[in-house]
Amino acid sequence: MRHIVGSHLSIAGGYYKAIDAAAELGMSCVQLFTKNNNQWAAKPLSDEDIEKFRNAYNTRGLQAACAHASYLINLAAPNDELWRKSIDAMIVEVERASRLGLGGVVVHPGAHTTSTLEEGLERVVTALDEVLKGTKGLTAGIWLETTAGQGSSIGCRFEDLAYLLERTNKKGAERLGVCIDTCHIFAAGYPLISPEEYEATVQQFDRLVGVDRVQALHINDSAKPFGSRVDRHAHIGQGHLGLEPFRHVMNDPRWERVPMYLETEKGTNESGDEWDAINLRTLLGLVGKRAGTPKVAVKKSKQEKKAKKG
């Protein structure tokens, strides 16, 4: 089984730098910010930025690339000014991602803050309708991410994501997808460790949201315990998830064509090895190793396409 695995990488020095870094790490996909993630304003993308990026993507042989939206965006905000600003900013995110040729933009559904969950959900529905309308004809999707449920953040229950997808089920809604984050759902209270727990969680997700709506996976261990509702990522196998959930994920044919992105801390370990390379190696090392798991028919990948270095 050959999964599409990559990481969130920096665009410092140029958008194409993220592609180069992914390829050099032996990754087959990459996630990036298309603008400073802590600022509303964005420098316009130049034709040169786009050409260099698309060139690098094609020559490096990557199989997928996506964006992560700015953390400032809150499509559930009860405050009209912030909500309107968020819609406009999300439209810009989708425009930029489309120009770069990215598959989609991962966005957290939002936080309802001083309003209720129900009111927050309605705000997100209206906002998504506006974003879809404002980006009509563009190629990049809008992928709602499962959240840990920290504070008043929406999206920590599969039911909420199902509701959002159902309510925005109109023209253009085929561009709406979902991103599952392993750290977030575990922190939100969905068990993943034993093979039975993992299977039950994926089946529950499938029943409510649909596995076919998943456009990206965020592959992170959790620094905080099960059900803590705190969003803190850890290196693969070094948090409260441990290696087992990742063994299930890496041997699950349902995710075979779904790009997986690490969002773990950068830097190097004590031997000077890059954490992205270590985490990638750990994940790929779990493929085909089903220790302690029940027998499940796993179909072999049809084309063992080379996703290695360009």
Ligand SMILES: [Zn+2]
């Ligand atoms: Zn994530």
